[in-house]
Amino acid sequence: MIEEIQAKTDSRPVLTIAIPTYNRARYLRELLSVLFDQLVAEPRVELIISDNASPDETPQVIEEFVKRGLPLRNIRNKTNIGADANFMQCFEQAQGKYFWLFGDDDVIVPGGVARILALLDRQDYAIAYVSTYEFRNDYVTERTWDKFGRIAEPLTGGLELIRRIGAMVTFISAMIVNKDRYLNSVHPPMDRLIGTNLMQLGYLLPVVASSVSNLYIWERIVGARGGNCSGWGACQVFGINLKRVAEQYIGDRRDIVTALCNHTLQNWFPGTIMESREGTGSQLNSENMCELLEPIYKTNGRYWFYVYPLIKLPLAMARLWYSFVRVLNRVIRVIPMMLRYWFRNERIVQNQINTPSAPEMQKQVAP
Template identity: 25%
Template sequence: MKFSILVPAYNEEQSIASCLNSLIVLPDNKEIIVIDDASTDLTVQTIERFLNRGIILVRRERNGGRAAALNSGLQRSTGDIVVTTDADTVVPPNWLQRFESYFKQQGVVAVGGAYQARNKEKPLANAVSILDQILNGMFKKSVIPNKLSGVNSAIHRSTLLNSGGFNESSWWNEDSELGWKLKEIGKVMYDPDNMVNTTYPDTWTDIWKRKFYWGYAMGLKFKKQVPYNIRLWLRPLLFMALFMSLLAFWVTIPCGINVYLVPGSIFFILLSTLTVFFIPLGMIVMLRNGDREFFKTLSLLAILPVFREFAYTYGMYWGFCNGHREMIKSTWKDELHCRGTKDREKNISV
């Protein structure tokens, strides 16, 4: 079984070397295809230093986004299994072996893996990572309808080609779109123990941006075709119930305790579900990970769930109401790279 590892890259000069160093030491039954999506920094020059170590470089003349870059790599691939990851991600030594064990099972067409913060020294990044580990690891994505993620997934190449490859019009959620499509073809599995380390947002603005546009992309899907999947509705309905119960509580306060007690109780129960519920689970994850910033991260877990779900639900609302891709903005990673470039230029000038 041969693996084709696709790594889309756009302005990743600071992180891609670590990614490639973790990939080239994997077993020999692989090819590593890095797709430069018209970077404007030194990404290509960094990749070129690895060309004599088995790296294949595909260069795109125009920036087309992640899905377009992946399709360019898919056309060049020759493996039985296509594996996707990001240029700011480091993979474990047994990464491909874990994928291979699943594809030996009958009917499996795709396998998704887990991810955690590579920059866990940043409290916000670590807190967001822990939330993802709770939802993706402890619950094995049972409350999330898609088992694939762009940073850590493997798909049968023939199945991927027959299904049309990566959807270039499915902006911000081409991995979810692919996962839903592949579920109609065969088994899509999830391995919570196949963990990669990737860069997480470490500012409130970047966290908001990430969740808002994920929600916006989901809203676009809902506008195009309302899916009959209770797990797709679970998160927005839960947050809407939280918001409506709070509104009802405020409105009925003048009417006395007999009236506002019911909406108030519903609000505090739902709020506890999104906050207090995550704290003991977060403690378990942090103890298992051996986190040092224990109490600082724990305090953030009381705020982050509500903040993220508000951004996600608000994004869904605007995606559904507007239904335009013109609202596309640069990703939080693009802004992170831009800030890093400005910092380096400032240091040079000093």
């Protein structure tokens, strides 16, 4: 009996990568092409694809890679159950210790999975945040690198993590969670979040609230495809829903809720508002931004300083204000970062893990 339990434990995947997908066969093919060499002989990783009844060539793309020998578990829903329910299904089906919900239009660069596994092997983490870079056409030539050559940095507690990443906690391709920590935490049911566009916070926030040891991965291992979202309301999701979900799923950690909302107002909303006004970002639902945000944030100075002027000012003046805000935020961000780098450098993992380094991986994928 003991041997059976030990065998089951030993055979459990370290990491589950789950890809919820709908009607994006072209992007899915690119992602699986990049993952093929990384996972075809990697028993520590479980790959799940949850196809939400795609009407395009998605089933054929998946079958193509199965025939080539890519080990994966394919789940095809009979009907489209919606993105939130599909996310929840991925989480419930995952068997790995760590769970990584990954966007079907994003990319894990060659060698990236091995880097992640090597970092996760160093310690038992609650959350790992993976730095991303945006690309529009070619994830290889548009890739960027950490200017200080950092690989990763351990963070103490959920508050420090949220102060660093803010609204990026909602970006599925950047967040890896220890599923065991979630199962051992006190948490409301995830199905309450169906329809919020924030299902992922159902399993992330309870772990963030109780976390002690987290990991910030500076190396930009994930390429995030820019300008490829549509049909959702920025203020409804990141203004109303985000605050409400955080209050419900973070427990009694009001400090973390405040830090998340403040970071979102200061760092996420300005760029999103300007992209919407300029027509250069994702296609968003038409919203009355002030009408939605003011009842919630009217007592928060960050709303009036960072958000309100960009909504109300004429576009030319809004551009000037946005330029000022960007410079200010950069100063606010860079000074503490430099101090941490100089005085806490011993915490930062440099390029000392036994997998290809960032420049070496760049050579591997260079044309």
